[in-house]
Amino acid sequence: MIGKRKEEHIRIAENDDVSAFHNFWDDITLMHEADPEVNYDEIDTSVDFLGKKLKFPMIISSMTGGAEIAKNINRNLAIAAEKFGIGMGVGSMRAAILDRSIEDTYAVINESNVPLKIANIGAPQLVRQDKEAVSTKDIAYIYDLIKADFLAVHFNFLQEMVQPEGDRNSKGVIDRIRDLAGSFNIIAKETGSGFSRRTAERLIDAGVKAIEVSGVSGTTFAAVEYYRAKKENNLEKMRVGETFWNWGIPSPASVYYCSDLAPVIGSGGLRNGLDLAKAIAMGATAGGFARSLLKDADTAPEQLMKNIELIQREFRVALFLTGNKNVYELKFTKKIVADPLRSWLEAK
Numbered sequence: 001m002i003g004k005r006k007e008e009h010i011r012i013a014e015n016d017d018v019s020a021f022h023n024f025w026d027d028i029t030l031m032h033e034a035d036p037e038v039n040y041d042e043i044d045t046s047v048d049f050l051g052k053k054l055k056f057p058m059i060i061s062s063m064t065g066g067a068e069i070a071k072n073i074n075r076n077l078a079i080a081a082e083k084f085g086i087g088m089g090v091g092s093m094r095a096a097i098l099d100r101s102i103e104d105t106y107a108v109i110n111e112s113n114v115p116l117k118i119a120n121i122g123a124p125q126l127v128r129q130d131k132e133a134v135s136t137k138d139i140a141y142i143y144d145l146i147k148a149d150f151l152a153v154h155f156n157f158l159q160e161m162v163q164p165e166g167d168r169n170s171k172g173v174i175d176r177i178r179d180l181a182g183s184f185n186i187i188a189k190e191t192g193s194g195f196s197r198r199t200a201e202r203l204i205d206a207g208v209k210a211i212e213v214s215g216v217s218g219t220t221f222a223a224v225e226y227y228r229a230k231k232e233n234n235l236e237k238m239r240v241g242e243t244f245w246n247w248g249i250p251s252p253a254s255v256y257y258c259s260d261l262a263p264v265i266g267s268g269g270l271r272n273g274l275d276l277a278k279a280i281a282m283g284a285t286a287g288g289f290a291r292s293l294l295k296d297a298d299t300a301p302e303q304l305m306k307n308i309e310l311i312q313r314e315f316r317v318a319l320f321l322t323g324n325k326n327v328y329e330l331k332f333t334k335k336i337v338a339d340p341l342r343s344w345l346e347a348k
């Protein structure tokens with residue numbers, strides 16, 4: 001059942017337009033320096049993410065596992081993560097908790113030497129719904145399964161709300177996170193609607209070590225559920241999906257709200273190395289890419305490699321043209337912010 005839903009999500013994300021109407025990274029321009037006084041070949045793109053060294057500040061955001069096609073996707077993504085020295089998350093691991101026979105669809109990440117690995121579970125599963133919450137033992141199992149460095153707890157309440165049968169209880173999530181934070185390195189992760197400063201502060205107070213913002217700009221799960229509903233001819237669900245299509249906080253605004261609180265992964269709508277540079281300039285420690293890598297990871301692994309190579313090159317070019325010789329300097333580079341993003345930044 002979960003496997004089938006996962007497969008449906010992948011197919012929809014590959015073939016339908018599930019993006020927010022506006023990509024807020026387009027509202028940012030970085031200041032050009034005509035004479036950068038930098039040797040391109042000496043640019044250092046490496047970063048330290050909470051003790052883990054990345055060759056450049058890119059993370060493959062959590063997407064999949066649990067279905068047969070997911071194993072191939074995760075294998076290809078992990079090979080790329082090793083090759084480029086970047087981080088990687090796997091998709092929600094609830095399926096492996098329920099059925100251990102499919103654990104290999106996640107554990108395949110261990111075949112490669114990925115410098116930073118992120119396990120994944122949904123915030124709704126941390127508390128009781130119409131089923132029991134996942135136990136701490138279950139969490140230890142998924143963490144060990146991929147020899148994780150971090151556990152992403154993903155917040156997807158928009159997606160749950162679009163589905164009439166979705167999980168509807170969020171009471172107690174913060175207490176559960178506080179409890180788990182003693183044993184696991186937790187990243188609080190959104191899935192397309194971003195974190196406000198208020199929520200980020202509460203999560204960090206509960207012991208979360210980093211935030212992956214995944215705000216509005218790229219994939220929206222209201223859209224993914226809209227397309228699922230369309231196939232079922234479920235008009236009510238389609239209507240709610242359409243109404244909330246663009247719901248949430250723009251990705252760059254969420255980075256700006258949270259990055260003085262904890263290390264941030266800027267994600268949601270990143271398409272290229274220039275978007276990645278903008279995420280760092282807004283305060284992120286690294287940037288996360290999801291849907292823009294999915295189809296190639298599924299069907300054209302050599303194209304996946306080419307794409308990441310280009311992201312890396314574009315990122316270096318952005319560093320060069322802004323006159324920065326390393327990622328740390330880029331954080332202080334001058335940026336020009338247009339509306340509507342500018343108004344969002346004022347609401348910090």
Ligand SMILES: Cc1cc2nc3c(=O)[nH]c(=O)nc-3n(C[C@H](O)[C@H](O)[C@H](O)COP(=O)(O)O)c2cc1C
Pocket residue numbers: 009010013061062063064090091092120152154189190191192214217218219267268269270288289290291292294
């Ligand atoms: C097919 C697909 C499946 C996803 N599954 C998960 C998941 O299981 N857990 C999770 O935390 N995020 C999941 N995400 C969300 C992504 O990690 C990311 O936060 C979101 O897609 C925004 O990034 P993007 O605009 O680059 O796609 C999924 C995204 C896609 C496209």
